[in-house]
Amino acid sequence: MAYSDKVIQHYEQPRNVGSLDKNDESVGTGIVGAPACGDVMKLQIRVEDGVITDAKFKTYGCGSAIASSSLVTEWVKGMSVEQAMKIQNSQIAEELSLPPVKIHCSVLAEDAIKAAILDYQQKQGKPAVSAAE
Amino acid sequence: MTDDFFACMGLPRRFDLDRAAIEGRYLELSRELHPDRFIGGSSAERRAALERSSALNEAYRGLRDPIRRAEHLCKLGGIDLDSDARSGGAPTPSQAFLVEMIEARELLAEATTPGEREALREKIEAAAEERLAAAAAALEGGMIRDAAEALVIHRYLRRFLDEIDGAQH
Structure with a gap:
């Protein structure tokens, strides 16, 4: 199957690969998996005054999964938490021209950013709770 | 059908x-x-x-192939491991397991000697065998859901083993 140019760009030069301190109060971490193929994705955001100032990811999966998470980390920087929450997998799939069999990769990236936001919001709501897993 | x-x-x-x-x-x-x-x-x-x-x-x-046989039994029992559908698709593993899978990758990236990689490989391989045995036992007992959960973990572990083998070349 042929990957689109944008997928290949993100795959060969992924943006924002890495980790943020998951115990930091201003960092939200989302970890999601695709059970059917075994892909795992970790996406983290740093939020300052309601705005996402940094985003990092580590994705172990196919080129489309890596490209989807790379794209999302690029998009969310500078967005408010509310804006980032509205990102839809269809926008990711469209931007990367993902074929139907790879749509689940964009779903994974949407799930990951939502999970990261949720984690951040929970930390803010319950600052006394430690980040025990 | x-x-x-x-x-x-x-x-x-x-x-x-x-x-x-x-x-x-x-x-x-x-x-x-x-x-x-x-x-x-x-x-x-x-x-x-x-x-x-x-x-x-x-x-x-x-x-x-025992793995395909086990997955086929799940499919006949109503759980299709090739599908991400919330109902009737592959069950989602626990958050703790996904965290483990990320951390295992980080260990692999930090491993500098072939011995370290091999030790990690053996550990993951043992875990995979254990999950397949658990799936087999569940299937013999007619517990399709339990078998499917074990087989999903097995898929993640297999995927990781492929990555370890890729990193060694």
Whole structure:
């Protein structure tokens, strides 16, 4: 199957690969998996005054999964938490021209950013709770 | 509608099947369906034998490998591990397990010697074997859901083993 140019760009030069301190109060971490193929994705955001100032990811999966998470980390920087929450997998799939069999990769990236936001919001709501897993 | 590989081969629908028995049955049925036996038959008969033969080959491939056999039993039981559907698709593993999978990758990235990578590989391989054994036990007990959960973990572990092998080259 042929990957689109944008997928290949993100795959060969992924943006924002890495980790943020998951115990930091201003960092939200989302970890999601695709059970059917075994892909795992970790996406983290740093939020300052309601705005996402940094985003990092580590994705172990196919080129489309890596490209989807790379794209999302690029998009969310500078967005408010509310804006980032509205990102839809269809926008990711469209931007990367993902074929139907790879749509689940964009779903994974949407799930990951939502999970990261949720984690951040929970930390803010319950600052006394430690980040025990 | 899922094709039933067990019915196709006339074998009991269970995980615990002897590999030699599966192979024996395959050879026996293949002989029965051999095109030479249908030379004098009508074109409809010849076509039917060909279709049966192709279904048989697929069933054999699906049953001789224990992992595929286990996954096929889940599919017949209503859980399709190739699907991400919330209902009837592969069950989602726990968050703790996904965290473990990320951390194991980080360990692999930090491993500098072949010995360290090998130690990690052995650990993951042992975990994978243990999950497959758990799936087998669950299937023999008719617990499809438990089997599917173990097989999903097995898929993640297998994927990771492929990555370790890739990193060694």
